[in-house]
Each structure stands twice: as C-alpha cells, then as structure tokens.
Amino acid sequence: DQQVKQNSPSLSVQEGRISILNCDYTNSMFDYFLWYKKYPAEGPTFLISISSIKDKNEDGRFTVFLNKSAKHLSLHIVPSQPGDSAVYFCAASYNNNDMRFGAGTRLTVKP
Amino acid sequence: DAGVIQSPRHEVTEMGQEVTLRCKPISGHNSLFWYRQTMMRGLELLIYFNNNVPIDDSGMPEDRFSAKMPNASFSTLKIQPSEPRDSAVYFCASSRSSESYEQYFGPGTRLTVT
Numbered sequence: 098d099q100q101v102k103q104n105s106p107s108l109s110v111q112e113g114r115i116s117i118l119n120c121d122y123t124n125s126m127f128d129y130f131l132w133y134k135k136y137p138a139e140g141p142t143f144l145i146s147i148s149s150i151k152d153k154n155e156d157g158r159f160t161v162f163l164n165k166s167a168k169h170l171s172l173h174i175v176p177s178q179p180g181d182s183a184v185y186f187c188a189a190s191y192n193n194n195d196m197r198f199g200a201g202t203r204l205t206v207k208p
Numbered sequence: 209d210a211g212v213i214q215s216p217r218h219e220v221t222e223m224g225q226e227v228t229l230r231c232k233p234i235s236g237h238n239s240l241f242w243y244r245q246t247m248m249r250g251l252e253l254l255i256y257f258n259n260n261v262p263i264d265d266s267g268m269p270e271d272r273f274s275a276k277m278p279n280a281s282f283s284t285l286k287i288q289p290s291e292p293r294d295s296a297v298y299f300c301a302s303s304r305s306s307e308s309y310e311q312y313f314g315p316g317t318r319l320t321v322t
Contacts, residue, residue: 103250129309140212140299140313141251186251190309195264196241200250 100124101189103199111207116174118202120187123168127189127197132161132172135184135201144185145172177206210234212314214300220320226288229317232281233302241311242275242285243299251299257283258305290321 102121110116118132128149133141147154147161147170154161160173174181187199213232221227233240241256255265257277265275272291277283287294297318301311 131309133313138315140301140315142313143310146309195256196253196309196311198243198251198253200248 099200100127101187101197101199103187103202105202106200107203107205109205109207110177112179113176116172116177116181116204116206118172118174118185118187118204120170120172120199121168122170122189122197124189124191124197125168126191129190130161130163130170131188131190131196132159133186133188133198135186141186174204177204179206179208182206212300212302212312214298214314214317216317217315218318218320220322221290222322223291224289225321226286227290227294227319227321229285229298229300229319231283231285231300231314233283233300234312235281237302237304237312238280239303239305239311240277240283241301241303242283243301243313245297245299245316254285287319290319292321295319295321 100123131146132144134144135141145156145159145161147163152163163170182205184201184203186201188196190196215230238259242254244252254267255275260277275285297316299316301313303311
C-alpha cells in the first residue's frame with residue numbers, strides 16, 4: 098500500500114522561478130517528514146525535514162510546508178537552479194525507524 | 209568518515225541464480241535498512257535492522273528474499289533463486305536511530321536478471 102504518494106512524476110521549471118513539489122500521505126501516525134534528493138547513479142541524500150508539530154521549516158532556498166489536516170506536504174525551492182535538477186523523494190516516518198517513501202518526482206530546471 | 213558502502217555496484221545474472229548484495233553501514237550507526245527502487249513503485253522498504261536484529265521484514269516480497277546482519281558492520285541481502293522481475297536498484301541505508309530520523313544511503317546496487 099502506498100502510504101506516501103507523489104502524484105506528479107515530473108516537473109519542469111525555468112531557472113530562477115519557484116519549484117513546488119507535492120506529497121500526500123494517508124497514515125495519520127506519521128510524525129516526521131523528510132525530503133531526499135537523488136542524482137543519477139547515486140543514493141538519495143537528505144535535503145530537509147519537518148516534525149509534525151511544525152507547519153514550516155526553512156533552510157536557505159528550500160522550505161517544507163506541512164498541512165496535517167490535509168495530510169499534505171510540499172517542498173518549495175526558490176529560486177530554482179539547474180543544479181537542482183534531480184529526483185526528489187518525499188518520506189514519512191512514525192517511529193524513527195520505519196520510513197516510507199513516495200515514488201519520486203523528477204525535477205528539471207531549465208537554464 | 210566513509211559513507212555507506214555497497215557491493216557490487218552492478219550485478220548481471222541469469223534467472224535462477226543466487227544473488228548476494230552486501231552493505232557496510234556507517235560506523236556508529238545502529239539501524240540498517242534495505243530498499244528497492246523500481247520505476248513503478250519508487251523506493252520500497254524491504255527490511256530494517258536495529259542493533260543487528262531484524263525489526264520489520266514485511267516489505268520482503270517473497271521467501272526468495274532473505275537478509276542478515278551478523279554484526280554491526282555488515283549486512284547481506286540474498287535472492288535465491290533470482291527472477292527477471294527482481295531487476296531493480298537496491299539501496300542500503302543506515303542511521304543513528306537514537307539521534308536522528310535521517311538515513312544515509314549507499315550508492316546502490318543495480319541488479320539485472322536476464
């Protein structure tokens with residue numbers, strides 16, 4: 098069962114504009130959410146996270162928003178850069194171990 | 209400190225053969241995870257260990273899959289016999305579960321079963 102869903106398999110934006118990647122989850126027990134970034138032929142690397150007690154976390158150009166009532170989170174990248182082109186995975190955890198990932202969204206930032 | 213190490217990086221084998229994937233977690237990390245990535249299902253958690261003990265193997269697809277962690281610095285994922293539908297990229301990740309939710313991933317093993 099897909100407890101974490103990323104419904105957009107791909108997204109293309111222009112350099113300098115905002116990229117918004119979306120993620121939905123079904124399990125209300127999830128208490129921590131993360132975004133990972135993956136380049137080809139490499140493993141995913143941690144990007145940013147948010148606890149369920151918060152609704153926003155910002156780190157430089159990256160901001161994650163959490164809407165618990167809608168069971169939805171999003172990752173905003175602004176301004177987008179060509180080096181941000183990668184696959185982004187949303188992940189959720191409810192006991193600091195059992196982490197569930199979405200299928201990923203491939204972001205392409207065009208120069 | 210070296211990251212998570214996986215071997216081999218690529219494996220091509222024939223249907224019916226046994227395949228063993230290896231992982232060395234980051235030193236000091238006490239949780240280890242095996243994932244499988246496919247185009248259709250994205251990243252799937254197969255099994256994870258805490259302090260070398262398997263905690264949840266509900267993601268292991270079939271009895272053909274088995275995983276072991278004989279000590280804190282080594283884990284294996286074995287497929288016997290392998291089938292073409294097992295073709296995927298297999299990732300190992302580790303974390304220091306008492307401190308952080310963040311998992312550190314290895315570079316993956318690309319398995320092709322013909």
